[in-house]
Amino acid sequence: MHLPFLGHRHHKSDGAALPADPEGIAALLSECELLRSQADEAGVRLDDTPASLEALDQLVPRWREDAEILPWLGNDAGLYLGTVVVRTVPGAVWRIRADGEPVVRLVSGREVEVARSGREWAASGVPELSQLYAEIAEA
Helix, strand or coil: CCCHHHCCCECCCCCCECCCCHHHHHHHHCCCHHHHHHHHHCCCCCCCCHHHHHHHHCCCCHHHHCCCCHHHHHHHHHHHHHHHHHHHCCCCEEEECCCCCEEEECCCCCEECHHHHHHHHHHHCCCCHHHHHHHHHHC
16 A cells, blocks of 8 residues: 555655654544444454454455445455554554555564555455454564
C-alpha cells in the first residue's frame, strides 16, 4: 500500500525515512474505515486492543465474496493490526518505507509488513490477526 500523500522524506545518505509527525501518521493509519464499518455491522467493537483482534478473527468473512472490497479490507485489517501493536507493544512505532509501504518497527529493529499480513488474513483467514499479534508482541 503506497501512501504518496505522505511525500518523500528521506535522508540523502542512507535513504531512511525522516521523522514526520508520528502521532499524525498513527492517527491516519488507525482510521481503517472499511474494516471498522464491517466490524460494526457484525457487532464487533474495535477498541485498539488485542482482544478486538480475536473478535475480528471470529467474523464470518463475507468480504471474500467481493473481489473489489477484499484488498481494501485486507489493507485495513493490516493497518488495524499495526495500530494495536503500536498502541500496546512498548517501543513499537510506525515507519513509512521508501516505497510508501507502512510497516511497524519493533524495538529489536525488526520491521513487520502488517498490510501484507492483513491482505493474507482477509483472503484466507490465515494467519489469524490475534496469532500475528501474539508473535509480534513476544518478539
